[in-house]
Amino acid sequence: MPQNFVPFLNENARNEMIGLLNDRLADTIDLGNAVKQAHWNLRGTGFIGVHEMLDDVADHLREGSDMMAERVSMMGGFARGSSQTVAEKTTLEPYPTEIVALEDHVQALVSRFNAYTTKLREAVNAAGEAGDEDSADLFTEVSRTAEKDAWFIGSNSAKAA
Numbered sequence: 001m002p003q004n005f006v007p008f009l010n011e012n013a014r015n016e017m018i019g020l021l022n023d024r025l026a027d028t029i030d031l032g033n034a035v036k037q038a039h040w041n042l043r044g045t046g047f048i049g050v051h052e053m054l055d056d057v058a059d060h061l062r063e064g065s066d067m068m069a070e071r072v073s074m075m076g077g078f079a080r081g082s083s084q085t086v087a088e089k090t091t092l093e094p095y096p097t098e099i100v101a102l103e104d105h106v107q108a109l110v111s112r113f114n115a116y117t118t119k120l121r122e123a124v125n126a127a128g129e130a131g132d133e134d135s136a137d138l139f140t141e142v143s144r145t146a147e148k149d150a151w152f153i154g155s156n157s158a159k160a161a
């Protein structure tokens with residue numbers, strides 16, 4: 001195993017956090033790919049605003065996945081972000097590949113963001129219980145951004161009114 005740079009945590013807690021960070025890493029990469037699917041395929045009134053906003057959202061998820069993967073590495077674990085591992089481990093529903101309408105993409109994304117932020121909240125609590133406040137803080141930061149992005153995405157649909 002690579003060297004650990006988070007010495008205060010015992011081995012059990014570190015292994016638990018490495019597993020948890022990799023689990024949420026898979027979801028984060030999967031959701032980022034879903035956002036790009038929507039960015040590429042959606043059409044309808046309001047297209048350009050949503051299309052451009054989704055690139056910012058994808059950037060946020062990329063930053064979040066980077067924070068998770070790098071904390072795994074600094075804890076002496078292997079960051080597991082390959083396509084094969086992500087496909088195997090993601091907890092999100094597969095993103096539909098043949099929807100077009102902006103409203104349909106908005107709803108498909110919001111339901112996945114809600115599932116994602118719920119998982120992040122569980123991760124915040126699990127990290128806190130394991131005594132790893134830094135991972136809890138990391139998950140909180142990613143979750144706060146994802147909740148805001150869900151609001152930005154969802155507010156493009158009249159169904160969110």
Ligand SMILES: [Fe+2]
Pocket residue numbers: 039055
């Ligand atoms: Fe683009």
